[in-house]
Amino acid sequence: MDHPIxxxxxxxxxxxxxxxxxxxxxxxxxxxAASLLDNGIRxxxxxxxxxxxxxxFCGIGQCTDCVMVVDGMPNVRTCITRVRDGMDIRTQNxxxx
Amino acid sequence: xDGTILQNGYPSLDELRQMGRFPSEERFRKGPVAVIECIxxxxxxxxxxxxxxxAIHVGTPIxxxxxxxxxxxxxxxxxxxxxxxxxxFVVNKAYKPGMATVSFPHxxxxxxxxxxxVDAVDRAGSFVCKAEVIRISNAPANDHTPVITIxxxxxxxxxxxxxxxxxxxxxxAGEAERGIKAAEGDDVLVCRCEEISIxxxxxxxxxxxxxxxxxxxxxxxxxxxxxxxxxxxxxERMLQNASNVPVEPDTVRxxxxxxxxxxxxxxxxxE
Numbered sequence: 001m002d003h004p005i006x007x008x009x010x011x012x013x014x015x016x017x018x019x020x021x022x023x024x025x026x027x028x029x030x031x032x033a034a035s036l037l038d039n040g041i042r043x044x045x046x047x048x049x050x051x052x053x054x055x056x057f058c059g060i061g062q063c064t065d066c067v068m069v070v071d072g073m074p075n076v077r078t079c080i081t082r083v084r085d086g087m088d089i090r091t092q093n094x095x096x097x
Numbered sequence: 098x099d100g101t102i103l104q105n106g107y108p109s110l111d112e113l114r115q116m117g118r119f120p121s122e123e124r125f126r127k128g129p130v131a132v133i134e135c136i137x138x139x140x141x142x143x144x145x146x147x148x149x150x151x152a153i154h155v156g157t158p159i160x161x162x163x164x165x166x167x168x169x170x171x172x173x174x175x176x177x178x179x180x181x182x183x184x185x186f187v188v189n190k191a192y193k194p195g196m197a198t199v200s201f202p203h204x205x206x207x208x209x210x211x212x213x214x215v216d217a218v219d220r221a222g223s224f225v226c227k228a229e230v231i232r233i234s235n236a237p238a239n240d241h242t243p244v245i246t247i248x249x250x251x252x253x254x255x256x257x258x259x260x261x262x263x264x265x266x267x268x269x270a271g272e273a274e275r276g277i278k279a280a281e282g283d284d285v286l287v288c289r290c291e292e293i294s295i296x297x298x299x300x301x302x303x304x305x306x307x308x309x310x311x312x313x314x315x316x317x318x319x320x321x322x323x324x325x326x327x328x329x330x331x332x333e334r335m336l337q338n339a340s341n342v343p344v345e346p347d348t349v350r351x352x353x354x355x356x357x358x359x360x361x362x363x364x365x366x367x368e
Contacts, residue, residue: 004206005241049292057289057327064323065289075322077355 015085020094032078032089033059033066044068044078045092068092107220108136110255119255120167129172129189129198133163134220134258135182147179174200174234178242187246188254197254198231200246205262208233208243216261217249225257226250287335288328290321298332302339309333309347324355 002008011027017035018024026035033044033056043053044066057065061080069090070076078089102108113119113134120130133144133153142155144163152169153176155161174187177200187200199217209215209230217228232246249257280286283296293316301315309325312318312332319325319332329347336344 047292052292054289062323063289063327064321067322 015083015087017083017085017087017089019089020091026083028083030083032068032070032076032081032083032087034079035083036078036089043091046094046096048093051093051096102136105221108134109220112136116162120165120170124167125188125190128191129174129187129200130167131165131170131172131174131176132186132188133165133176133180133184134186135162135180135184138162139182141181143179143181144176144185147176149173149175174244175238177202177244178239183242186258190251190254192248195251196248197251198246198248199254199257200232200244201259202242203245203260203262204242207264208235209245209260209263215247215263217247217253217257218259218261219256220258222259222261224261225253228257228260230260287331288316288318288321288325290323290327291317291319293318293328295335298335302336307336307340308345309336312336 013028014025015028016023017026024039042055045054045068047054054065056079057063059079061077064077066078067075068078069092071088074092100109101112116136118134118136119132124130138160140159142159144153145155150169150171152166154164172187176185177187183202189198192198211230211233213230214227215230217225219225226249228247228249230245231248233243235243247260283294285295287293287295287298297316298312301312306312306315309329309332313320319328333344
């Protein structure tokens with residue numbers, strides 16, 4: 001794929017991440033949030049009170065809108081956390097409480 | 098178009114005229130000329146160096162608004178792609194009888210083709226009229242900011258400042274059916290973590306909150322996961338808008354970056 005600014009995509013090595021139990025490919029070195037977006041996943045968590053979907057908002061680790069449960073740890077900011085092979089990623093607060 | 102850039106996020110035609118951002122009608126009638134729609138004093142001056150005719154002056158301090166020497170400007174458009182704020186346009190009101198051209202930066206793919214009929218939009222991004230693309234410039238000197246020139250009716254020349262991007266016509270199709278709509282007015286969230294809206298903050302202020310802490314204690318705004326990183330400036334602004342005296346800055350306490358309880362609470366026995 002050619003990008004108008006970045007040029008040719010030279011990322012080749014992929015890893016496999018598990019999202020809500022399903023495997024997805026991700027580029028090594030990418031953040032979790034970017035990898036989910038690559039795979040068409042735009043909902044990272046649901047809000048506590050209104051149970052509304054949330055995804056990437058600030059993208060720089062400030063707003064915590066994109067937090068997910070990563071390897072059992074809740075509230076992980078996926079926009080600043082890189083993928084690792086076999087990582088277990090889950091939509092946070094998916095079930096209504 | 099009513100309102101100002103501070104209210105809407107884009108300048109109105111009245112605002113631009115009042116701030117002397119428009120060349121004279123006399124100059125417009127002579128042919129293409131740059132329109133520098135830059136009305137906020139920010140430290141920025143690439144336009145000054147971009148003009149090969151020395152027609153744009155920023156000077157010192159660098160926060161000055163650029164001033165156009167309309168008689169030196171040839172309407173070449175070199176400044177358009179150099180403006181980081183995408184705020185410079187070239188308008189030619191002498192294109193053809195009753196017709197004008199507008200040149201603008203367009204950083205979206207796919208690019209239109211010469212002769213293509215596109216939707217011309219105003220500063221708000223709202224549809225104005227259909228327009229024919231007459232020139233596409235994507236030279237190396239543009240540094241990846243293509244400049245599109247479209248022909249519009251003369252009366253639309255002061256309003257048209259862009260075109261609808263192509264290839265995304267269906268982006269928002271079906272969102273209404275799926276129950277997706279943008280929050281409006283008092284329903285817009287300020288504190289995203291605790292889900293506190295503009296209305297909630299206004300209520301807290303009307304109940305007597307005059308400081309960030311006052312709002313926080315009444316609503317929980319700023320007490321969520323991000324610890325007010327996203328909302329505190331917004332709430333401070335709302336407080337200041339509701340007050341005649343300067344609002345006291347809030348106390349900031351460490352840790353300055355999120356730290357897990359594991360780091361803070363681990364005892365020697367856990368090692």
